[in-house]
Amino acid sequence: MVDYQKFEYDVLVIGAGGAGLRAAIEASAGGASVGMICKCLLGKAHTVMAEGGIAAALGNVDDRDNWKVHFSDTMRGGQYVNNWRMAEIHAKEAPERVRELEAWGAVFDRTKDGRILQRNFGGHKYPRLVHVGDRTGLEMLRTLQDYGIHQGIEVHMECTVIRLLKDSDGSRVCGVVVYDREKGRFQVFQSKAVILATGGIGQAYEITSNSWDCTGDGHSLAYEAGAELIDMEFIQFHPTGMVWPPSVKGILVTEGVRGEGGILLNSEGRRFMFDEIPDNYKHQTADNPEEGWRYTQGDKEARRPPELLTRDHTARCIVREIKEGRGSPHGGVYLDIAWIKEKIANSEEHIKRKLPSMYHQFKQLAGIDITKEPMEVGPTTHYIMGGIHVDADSQMSNVPGLFACGECAAGINGANRLGGNSLSDLLVLGKRAGEYAAKFAGENSLDGLDEAQIEAAAEMALEPFGRNDDPQKGAENPYSIQSDLQKLMQHNVGIVRKEGEMQHALEELERLGERAGRVHVAGNREFNPGWHTALDLTHLLTISEAIARSALDRKESRGAHFREDFPEKNTDFGQCNHITVKGPDGKMRVHSKPIQEMPEELKAVIKEMG
Amino acid sequence: MSDKASFKILRGTKQEVKFEQYETPVSEGMVVLDAVHQIQAEQAPDLACRWNCKAGKCGSCSAEINGIPRLMCMTRLADLPLHKPVSVEPIKAFPLIKDLATDVSWNFHVKKKIKPFKPRPPDTADGTWRIWQEDIDRVQEFRKCIECFLCQDVCHVLREHQKHDEFIGPRFLVHVAGLEMHPLDTEDRLEELKKAYGIGFCNITKCCTTVCPEEIAITDNAIIPLKERVVDQFYDPLAMLLRKLKK
Numbered sequence: 001m002v003d004y005q006k007f008e009y010d011v012l013v014i015g016a017g018g019a020g021l022r023a024a025i026e027a028s029a030g031g032a033s034v035g036m037i038c039k040c041l042l043g044k045a046h047t048v049m050a051e052g053g054i055a056a057a058l059g060n061v062d063d064r065d066n067w068k069v070h071f072s073d074t075m076r077g078g079q080y081v082n083n084w085r086m087a088e089i090h091a092k093e094a095p096e097r098v099r100e101l102e103a104w105g106a107v108f109d110r111t112k113d114g115r116i117l118q119r120n121f122g123g124h125k126y127p128r129l130v131h132v133g134d135r136t137g138l139e140m141l142r143t144l145q146d147y148g149i150h151q152g153i154e155v156h157m158e159c160t161v162i163r164l165l166k167d168s169d170g171s172r173v174c175g176v177v178v179y180d181r182e183k184g185r186f187q188v189f190q191s192k193a194v195i196l197a198t199g200g201i202g203q204a205y206e207i208t209s210n211s212w213d214c215t216g217d218g219h220s221l222a223y224e225a226g227a228e229l230i231d232m233e234f235i236q237f238h239p240t241g242m243v244w245p246p247s248v249k250g251i252l253v254t255e256g257v258r259g260e261g262g263i264l265l266n267s268e269g270r271r272f273m274f275d276e277i278p279d280n281y282k283h284q285t286a287d288n289p290e291e292g293w294r295y296t297q298g299d300k301e302a303r304r305p306p307e308l309l310t311r312d313h314t315a316r317c318i319v320r321e322i323k324e325g326r327g328s329p330h331g332g333v334y335l336d337i338a339w340i341k342e343k344i345a346n347s348e349e350h351i352k353r354k355l356p357s358m359y360h361q362f363k364q365l366a367g368i369d370i371t372k373e374p375m376e377v378g379p380t381t382h383y384i385m386g387g388i389h390v391d392a393d394s395q396m397s398n399v400p401g402l403f404a405c406g407e408c409a410a411g412i413n414g415a416n417r418l419g420g421n422s423l424s425d426l427l428v429l430g431k432r433a434g435e436y437a438a439k440f441a442g443e444n445s446l447d448g449l450d451e452a453q454i455e456a457a458a459e460m461a462l463e464p465f466g467r468n469d470d471p472q473k474g475a476e477n478p479y480s481i482q483s484d485l486q487k488l489m490q491h492n493v494g495i496v497r498k499e500g501e502m503q504h505a506l507e508e509l510e511r512l513g514e515r516a517g518r519v520h521v522a523g524n525r526e527f528n529p530g531w532h533t534a535l536d537l538t539h540l541l542t543i544s545e546a547i548a549r550s551a552l553d554r555k556e557s558r559g560a561h562f563r564e565d566f567p568e569k570n571t572d573f574g575q576c577n578h579i580t581v582k583g584p585d586g587k588m589r590v591h592s593k594p595i596q597e598m599p600e601e602l603k604a605v606i607k608e609m610g
Numbered sequence: 611m612s613d614k615a616s617f618k619i620l621r622g623t624k625q626e627v628k629f630e631q632y633e634t635p636v637s638e639g640m641v642v643l644d645a646v647h648q649i650q651a652e653q654a655p656d657l658a659c660r661w662n663c664k665a666g667k668c669g670s671c672s673a674e675i676n677g678i679p680r681l682m683c684m685t686r687l688a689d690l691p692l693h694k695p696v697s698v699e700p701i702k703a704f705p706l707i708k709d710l711a712t713d714v715s716w717n718f719h720v721k722k723k724i725k726p727f728k729p730r731p732p733d734t735a736d737g738t739w740r741i742w743q744e745d746i747d748r749v750q751e752f753r754k755c756i757e758c759f760l761c762q763d764v765c766h767v768l769r770e771h772q773k774h775d776e777f778i779g780p781r782f783l784v785h786v787a788g789l790e791m792h793p794l795d796t797e798d799r800l801e802e803l804k805k806a807y808g809i810g811f812c813n814i815t816k817c818c819t820t821v822c823p824e825e826i827a828i829t830d831n832a833i834i835p836l837k838e839r840v841v842d843q844f845y846d847p848l849a850m851l852l853r854k855l856k857k
Binding site: 146247 | 623624637638639640641644651652655656657658659660661662663664665666667668669670684686709711713714715718721722726727729732736737738739740741742743745749750753754756757789792794795848
């Protein structure tokens with residue numbers, strides 16, 4: 001019999017980033033007893049890395065903004081495969097969620113008349129991003145954390161979920177099995193509802209802006225528990241990550257740089273973003289640099305510069321420049337904010353005040369002063385639009401009692417997410433997940449635990465310690481498998497995709513899976529990162545397969561998913577989502593599901609907004 | 611830069627610690643955290659250390675590098691003397707868990723005890739406030755804190771004198787300053803600052819300010835103004851006299 005400590009809650013939240021915290025706060029306000037489990041220390045979640053801002057149509061800077069514009073921008077950016085109901089809820093409720101943060105102590109940058117300031121961002125028609133310099137994520141996470149710790153939520157830090165538990169007849173989720181990092185002991189949490197808020201999957205790729213902990217745990221745990229994953233092929237490669245020096249490759253350079261007037265240049269000094277502007281954005285995009293500049297400085301008559309086109313398009317333009325030999329010395333392109341000295345006096349101070357972390361980051365890690373010289377940037381794996389399929393209003397998955405919100409849930413972003421929409425998404429839908437999970441908990445009782453499932457989970461987790469440890473006889477090191485997987489996905493299921501490479505990736509993933517079965521972990525169970533990496537591999541393998549299979553099936557190019565063999569959009573694919581489930585035989589299945597037709601009033605909104 | 615560098619990493623648990631030496635290849639632009647990762651992947655798979663963002667924004671990878679408290683992800687090898695081994699040790703003001711990971715849970719308990727933000731009623735009917743940028747510049751400086759706890763690590767009140775029960779340390783004095791100077795906050799924390807938070811223990815040696823990776827002027831901008839408020843409230847003879855007369 002496995003030894004474990006036991007906890008009981010009405011609602012259990014997995015993950016303590018923005019979504020998890022917002023959900024926990026709401027569930028607690030709804031009267032539920034709430035437990036929260038996080039892999040790291042509280043306040044270290046990847047949300048701290050969000051830089052640009054929270055998208056909410058407050059209309060403080062441009063009073064033409066409202067939920068309808070935000071809704072249309074989100075749908076256009078997502079190429080209309082978004083869940084329109086989610087996009088509607090999100091656009092309508094985001095302003096209230098932002099104001100609430102202020103009431104909880106957040107200190108956002110201000111307009112001249114003392115209201116919350118908003119900035120321009122890619123794909124947003126009006127200045128919409130509520131921000132604090134370029135450290136908005138930290139402000140938001142800290143506000144939620146500092147408010148949350150007084151709401152009666154019990155936080156279990158440095159604990160990792162290894163399995164979701166189902167009730168005896170296998171229908172409802174009734175708890176989780178966890179291992180604690182410090183001692184390596186098992187814990188079982190029994191709960192009436194579970195909310196997954198585990199974030200992204202960036203660690204499946206070699207070049208990523210994501211932390212070590214973004215290993216797709218929630219996606220994979222939900223999949224194993226019978227939940228549907230949706231549109232896993234849509235992965236956002238942020239156009240601007242650092243490319244040099246090698247050790248910082250992938251670290252994010254905020255879109256805020258472009259929002260403040262930064263421009264993209266190739267090695268010939270050409271502003272290449274003017275060379276290709278997609279038809280559906282032509283009427284909204286400046287056709288000369290002067291107009292673009294005026295837009296970034298708040299001229300309401302001006303249209304946005306092409307640097308602020310959506311991320312999918314911008315990333316592809318950068319890849320084109322690099323491929324065609326017009327890249328920078330270290331395989332990127334130039335991002336220049338220093339040039340604004342031609343336009344404003346005191347530009348150095350201005351840049352440092354608007355983009356302090358960027359200044360800091362380049363100065364310290366690359367020895368570059370961004371107020372004086374251009375940065376070198378290139379695409380980096382940033383965000384997964386796909387994820388756990390949930391109901392738009394309640395955020396519950398197809399497995400009763402299992403909810404999801406934040407990056408691990410999906411629907412709102414469609415084929416491409418607009419910058420700033422993730423922070424607002426996790427506030428709006430995180431709140432809803434907490435609210436409905438508390439409601440679900442109120443209507444249901446605690447279900448009995450199935451000891452056999454607990455036993456099986458613990459056994460699986462401990463297996464790597466007992467295996468053969470001789471590399472000559474096939475023992476594997478978890479770190480090398482992880483690194484091989486990252487390279488495989490980077491090169492075969494990356495920004496530009498084709499059938500043969502993805503088939504190859506699937507075959508290789510199977511081989512990596514076999515190797516993962518021979519992983520040996522050295523040392524004991526106490527704070528052992530090697531063991532942790534071995535456990536992460538299961539999740540990384542599952543989500544990588546889901547991404548590759550979904551991508552293979554979408555035989556068109558849409559948003560962040562670009563197929564060299566099918567470079568155009570296809571109307572049929574534009575009317576469906578891809579669902580990934582675990583089949584009864586244990587094998588992964590992908591099928592397409594038609595998108596429900598948008599109600600007339602929302603169609604009218606999109607038409608009205610052009 | 612040489613091709614290889616040596617690292618002396620303190621390994622072990624509370625029961626026993628010792629320095630282990632590792633050699634690992636060095637490439638351009640590498641930071642200490644990269645070296646630790648390489649050592650982990652190739653030589654010491656169970657080497658415990660915390661890290662998250664690797665961009666100086668989460669404050670997880672605090673350690674003492676050649677004796678100086680720093681973030682491993684923001685310390686470039688090019689800035690260290692590599693002709694001798696680079697020593698990497700855990701922070702010292704808190705109990706060791708294993709290798710480079712320490713038990714920092716005390717910090718989370720302390721924060722919970724600090725009186726939370728309490729805003730004044732909204733200024734306008736739509737439930738919002740009007741705040742001027744110049745009134746929040748200072749508070750925004752405090753809110754840059756990434757909770758790496760390096761300031762706690764170098765504070766002699768905690769590190770040498772172990773006054774964890776009587777003093778909340780620079781991190782939480784910055785936190786309190788962020789609340790006290792918040793233009794919307796209506797709570798009064800001066801009594802606590804004097805007693806439970808132990809602000810009097812700080813004798814402004816500014817060690818905390820020196821190590822802050824966010825360059826927050828902890829002593830000058832947070833602690834000293836708070837000390838002044840406490841003095842005004844409790845030790846100003848004129849105010850004391852007035853209070854007595856009122857009674």
